Amino acid sequence: MQAIERNSISDCIKKIEQRFFPEQFSSGKRLRQRDLEYLMELMEERSGTRISLSTMKRLWKNEFNQMPHPSTLNALASLIDYDDWNSFLQEQNKVFGPRNKTPKKTSSLAIKLLLFLAFGLVVTIIVFLIISIDNKPIQIPDSVKFSANKTVTHNVPNSVIFSYDLQGVEADSFFIQRSWNPTHKKAIDPAKKNFSEIYYYPGFHWAHLIANDTIIRKIRVNIQTDGWFATAKSNRLDNIPFYPNQSKLVDEGSMRVKNEAFKQSHIDPNKNLIVSYFNIREFSDLRSDSFVLETKVRFDDIQGIVCPYMEVKIIDEKDASWLGITDKGCVSNLNVKVGDTILSGMENDFSALGTNMSEWQTIRLVSSNQRLKYYLNDELALDTDFKGERGKIMGLIFTFTGKGAVDFVRLNNLEGEKVYSEDFN
Numbered sequence: 001m002q003a004i005e006r007n008s009i010s011d012c013i014k015k016i017e018q019r020f021f022p023e024q025f026s027s028g029k030r031l032r033q034r035d036l037e038y039l040m041e042l043m044e045e046r047s048g049t050r051i052s053l054s055t056m057k058r059l060w061k062n063e064f065n066q067m068p069h070p071s072t073l074n075a076l077a078s079l080i081d082y083d084d085w086n087s088f089l090q091e092q093n094k095v096f097g098p099r100n101k102t103p104k105k106t107s108s109l110a111i112k113l114l115l116f117l118a119f120g121l122v123v124t125i126i127v128f129l130i131i132s133i134d135n136k137p138i139q140i141p142d143s144v145k146f147s148a149n150k151t152v153t154h155n156v157p158n159s160v161i162f163s164y165d166l167q168g169v170e171a172d173s174f175f176i177q178r179s180w181n182p183t184h185k186k187a188i189d190p191a192k193k194n195f196s197e198i199y200y201y202p203g204f205h206w207a208h209l210i211a212n213d214t215i216i217r218k219i220r221v222n223i224q225t226d227g228w229f230a231t232a233k234s235n236r237l238d239n240i241p242f243y244p245n246q247s248k249l250v251d252e253g254s255m256r257v258k259n260e261a262f263k264q265s266h267i268d269p270n271k272n273l274i275v276s277y278f279n280i281r282e283f284s285d286l287r288s289d290s291f292v293l294e295t296k297v298r299f300d301d302i303q304g305i306v307c308p309y310m311e312v313k314i315i316d317e318k319d320a321s322w323l324g325i326t327d328k329g330c331v332s333n334l335n336v337k338v339g340d341t342i343l344s345g346m347e348n349d350f351s352a353l354g355t356n357m358s359e360w361q362t363i364r365l366v367s368s369n370q371r372l373k374y375y376l377n378d379e380l381a382l383d384t385d386f387k388g389e390r391g392k393i394m395g396l397i398f399t400f401t402g403k404g405a406v407d408f409v410r411l412n413n414l415e416g417e418k419v420y421s422e423d424f425n
Contacts, residue, residue, distance in 0.1 A: 317391025
């Protein structure tokens, strides 16, 4: 792999870090796993390609001997608003010019300047290490309080009022992070007592009260729905979705957003449409390591959609798992997350998860003894284990990259007892 190609990838990664994690970038800190997972989610929203965690780690550690797959590079470039990797390279060449020119001989003055800068850098590092050694862990008194109250009981938009008391905590900066997403972190005034945020999507979250880089308190924020709640958007970068008329979701024995709803909202259903159906609630203490989920889904119209994708996401008290299906020719784009494990279609044989998306597809998920079996149309498509306690199921999300419909949803325990059932009749 040529040095110029590796340099271009490094430049792109630096720009991504500078945009989304300016504090870590300026201090030279490495991104954490949850930061990389956030970027994976954002890349999928913007480019339609999900990159595996192992690939992300290799990219960020500069540990790759061959040029990454074009779809991976396109996904990286999408994070900094380029249409594709070639567009990024063209812009780089305009700014920096070709990198393969023969370097000129370094003058003695330039050598002295470099030595001076190197000496300054060494001094800076020594000072930084001394300061780091002198820094003491943040003391967290018992008087610290952190709570959250929703302004409405169910559905969205929903303003959440965070109340806090930071008396006795000594730190340079304080933040509230309203979800796992690090870009949802906002600075707060420690002398004040309240801070509010609007949640535009239903979901189950852990909000963090942070002093410097230390999480000193965390609380649950559960933005529940009153039954099923639909959102739609035609721009992957939009933070605020369109809310269709929730009373008209049931049509001809299934759940779907009708064409008239898109017309009323001026959304073109044939351009980058994303439709999601949320049901955020506790399902009678059903746990994410012990359940059976059955559903039937399809696309109402895949005309003009390249690689239509449908995903079932199971939210639990720890995090989320997701499993998707797509056209047979597009399975390389798939990524599956079960527990903390992410499996990439570029590194696994997901041919069994490719199907005809314009026809009804029956999905059955069986989670038992820290193992999940994924059946598509009664055929075992994936069998994988997962580790760790994950807690209760806190919600279900069905997402389509286009106009999609759900015929039924059923949740049972492993004894076959019905916990939840909806046939949309």
